Amino acid sequence: MKKLKGLGNERYNVMFHTHTVSGIVISFALFVIFYAGAFSIFRHEIAQWENPDMRQPLNENFDIDQAIKIIDESYGGLNYYENTNIWLPTEESPVLRVYGAIDQTDSTTERMAAYISPATMEVQDIRKPLTTVSDTIYFLHYFRQIPVAGIYIAGLVALFFLFAIVTGLLIHWKNLLTKMYAFTKKGSWKSIWTNAHTVLGVIGLPFQAMYAVTGAFLGLLILILAPASVLLYNGDQEALVSKVNPAAALTVEKDAQPFEHLSLNELYQKVRLEYPEFIVKNVNTRNYGKEDAVAFWNIDDHQGINSTGSLAMRLKDGEVLKEYSLIPNQKTYSMSIIGFIFKLHYSTYGGNVMRVIYFILAMITCFMIISGILIWRTARNNKRYTLKQRNFHHRITKWYLAVCLSLFPAFAILFLANKLVPIEMTDRISVVNPIFFLSWLGLMIIGMFWNKYSLQNRNYLFIGGLLSVLVPIVNGVVTQQWIWDTWNSAHWVAYIDLFWFFAGVSALYVSLFLLKIKDETDIPQPIDYQEGDEGVDDLVSEMEDTEDGKKENVTDVEPALNSQLAIKGVSN
Amino acid sequence: MPAKKKYLSSGWKRVSKILAVIFGAYAATALLHIAIAKSVIDDTPVLLTSTFTSFICWVGLMVMIYLIKKAWVSWSILLVIISISSVIIYML
Numbered sequence: 001m002k003k004l005k006g007l008g009n010e011r012y013n014v015m016f017h018t019h020t021v022s023g024i025v026i027s028f029a030l031f032v033i034f035y036a037g038a039f040s041i042f043r044h045e046i047a048q049w050e051n052p053d054m055r056q057p058l059n060e061n062f063d064i065d066q067a068i069k070i071i072d073e074s075y076g077g078l079n080y081y082e083n084t085n086i087w088l089p090t091e092e093s094p095v096l097r098v099y100g101a102i103d104q105t106d107s108t109t110e111r112m113a114a115y116i117s118p119a120t121m122e123v124q125d126i127r128k129p130l131t132t133v134s135d136t137i138y139f140l141h142y143f144r145q146i147p148v149a150g151i152y153i154a155g156l157v158a159l160f161f162l163f164a165i166v167t168g169l170l171i172h173w174k175n176l177l178t179k180m181y182a183f184t185k186k187g188s189w190k191s192i193w194t195n196a197h198t199v200l201g202v203i204g205l206p207f208q209a210m211y212a213v214t215g216a217f218l219g220l221l222i223l224i225l226a227p228a229s230v231l232l233y234n235g236d237q238e239a240l241v242s243k244v245n246p247a248a249a250l251t252v253e254k255d256a257q258p259f260e261h262l263s264l265n266e267l268y269q270k271v272r273l274e275y276p277e278f279i280v281k282n283v284n285t286r287n288y289g290k291e292d293a294v295a296f297w298n299i300d301d302h303q304g305i306n307s308t309g310s311l312a313m314r315l316k317d318g319e320v321l322k323e324y325s326l327i328p329n330q331k332t333y334s335m336s337i338i339g340f341i342f343k344l345h346y347s348t349y350g351g352n353v354m355r356v357i358y359f360i361l362a363m364i365t366c367f368m369i370i371s372g373i374l375i376w377r378t379a380r381n382n383k384r385y386t387l388k389q390r391n392f393h394h395r396i397t398k399w400y401l402a403v404c405l406s407l408f409p410a411f412a413i414l415f416l417a418n419k420l421v422p423i424e425m426t427d428r429i430s431v432v433n434p435i436f437f438l439s440w441l442g443l444m445i446i447g448m449f450w451n452k453y454s455l456q457n458r459n460y461l462f463i464g465g466l467l468s469v470l471v472p473i474v475n476g477v478v479t480q481q482w483i484w485d486t487w488n489s490a491h492w493v494a495y496i497d498l499f500w501f502f503a504g505v506s507a508l509y510v511s512l513f514l515l516k517i518k519d520e521t522d523i524p525q526p527i528d529y530q531e532g533d534e535g536v537d538d539l540v541s542e543m544e545d546t547e548d549g550k551k552e553n554v555t556d557v558e559p560a561l562n563s564q565l566a567i568k569g570v571s572n
Numbered sequence: 573m574p575a576k577k578k579y580l581s582s583g584w585k586r587v588s589k590i591l592a593v594i595f596g597a598y599a600a601t602a603l604l605h606i607a608i609a610k611s612v613i614d615d616t617p618v619l620l621t622s623t624f625t626s627f628i629c630w631v632g633l634m635v636m637i638y639l640i641k642k643a644w645v646s647w648s649i650l651l652v653i654i655s656i657s658s659v660i661i662y663m664l
Binding site: 009010011013014015016017018020159162163166167170212213214216217220221223224225227228231232240243244333334337338341379380384 | 574575576579580598602603605606609610615616617619620621622623624626627628630631632634635638639641661
């Protein structure tokens with residue numbers, strides 16, 4: 001196999017160290033981000049699972065104007081000069097959502113959000129939601145539960161993830177081509193974890209690098225835009241926004257006259273006819289019900305990478321305003337780039353197949369993170385470290401594994417709590433969310449008493465498997481909508497039930513029949529530090545491991561070996 | 573398998589490198605991108621590209637700082653980027 005030119009010995013070691021330090025510091029946070037992120041790809045579908053209001057069949061004959069009217073009445077009048085944004089019903093979310101502004105007594109406005117179910121025409125405040133399973137998972141994805149700092153922490157984790165990817169790539173540069181398919185179960189645990197880590201890291205590299213960059217973009221964009229806005233536009237942020245979004249340049253009159261303009265329903269049909277392959281996601285209006293009213297129809301086909309568009313339409317005569325519109329797939333570079341990044345990160349291209357691939361790749365990345373933690377610990381469980389140091393490594397590993405592996409049962413508990421806490425209960429989300437976070441904490445603490453990593457893994461899988469199987473059953477009992485009922489009426493609900501069922505059954509099978517628990521404990525045992533050639537044996541075996549059992553790196557090994565022996569000679 | 577200690581920097585050199593990675597590399601990245609945006613006629617595409625190339629550039633400089641043995645060499649490179657970019661931003 002062809003070898004690429006690797007780093008020299010010194011640079012190899014420096015890169016190795018930076019990779020280890022950056023990796024181990026971010027590892028558990030990165031695991032939470034990827035695990036919660038994988039579920040967040042399906043957050044609209046989870047929202048349908050959790051909320052009975054969303055579990056109705058999609059009625060194509062909805063009335064946008066009437067929905068605005070009802071919301072207007074129940075909120076005592078909206079301020080239509082501000083953005084009034086209506087999200088149209090979809091299969092996963094068959095309700096009309098209205099995001100508007102209401103006047104306050106002190107001449108300011110406050111944003112409001114509510115949805116109407118087309119069947120009952122009942123209004124539900126989104127700011128005081130009935131259920132928040134998908135939101136809790138989505139917020140956990142970027143640590144929004146941590147006040148203010150959460151998203152910046154997530155952004156920094158993404159940045160150092162990119163650093164770990166680049167340094168990891170440099171470490172394995174020499175053997176990069178063989179690492180693509182070096183699937184093996186042979187050798188010591190250290191080499192199994194090392195192989196899993198490098199092979200999955202190399203295969204998943206484009207996906208992970210994309211998420212590191214787009215994640216840093218979403219978390220830390222302020223660090224890039226703040227100096228640019230000061231130095232290029234003298235701090236004028238609106239100048240910056242109008243460059244990305246032509247809609248921002250459009251102005252409407254504050255004191256425009258009331259006007260009987262065309263109906264949004266009529267114009268909606270017009271957009272549908274013009275773009276039959278596209279989904280009309282939402283319509284954002286300015287000065288609705290006034291003479292100069294404008295509507296921006298945001299469309300997307302969830303297939304192409306550049307297929308988001310926005311059609312600006314004058315409501316007086318239905319004319320499309322070209323200069324304020326963005327035509328899908330015909331956008332300039334500047335107008336495309338932000339949408340491109342969002343599509344890559346949120347997986348809103350390539351349809352459902354792409355979303356499933358994203359989910360699997362995210363889970364593979366989670367496994368890679370865990371194997372990285374285990375390499376870190378296994379490589380340190382030897383004579384070169386004092387017992388005290390090794391105990392410290394053991395405790396850290398145990399904590400990290402407990403934080404990561406307990407998320408599987410904790411998510412199942414979140415889904416169960418959503419169904420077991422009665423939907424009629426007032427302020428029920430302040431019960432459901434603490435149940436999730438406290439049981440996650442509880443599961444972590446229990447995990448600290450399991451002193452074998454294999455035992456931690458087996459037990460969390462077993463608990464998680466048991467709880468997962470219960471999810472579709474509890475859903476069936478509580479809502480009276482079993483998998484076979486929802487299969488036709490709301491198929492995403494059935495898919496989520498089936499996902500939990502199969503995840504649970506396979507976790508139970510693996511934990512009961514496949515996993516073997518080692519006899520010896522992972523607590524560091526005292527080693528006779530006097531005996532044997534300290535360090536040297538490890539060094540040789542380690543070079544063998546990294547070279548897939550072939551001693552091809554002899555020239556690199558020898559100086560290192562000699563210097564080690566020389567140091568020993570002096571100290572003896 | 574852990575990296576051999578004798579190759580790793582210690583003490584002030586380590587602190588200096590960490591400061592270079594976080595602040596030096598960030599300042600160099602931000603100013604470099606703004607300088608490029610200033611020196612072209614239409615700054616919009618450059619600015620929008622910088623929203624993702626900045627992070628790649630920042631991490632690239634981080635790796636560079638660790639690949640160069642001497643901390644003062646890395647700092648010099650960063651300071652050269654920072655000063656040239658600042659001059660461009662100030663002049664144009």
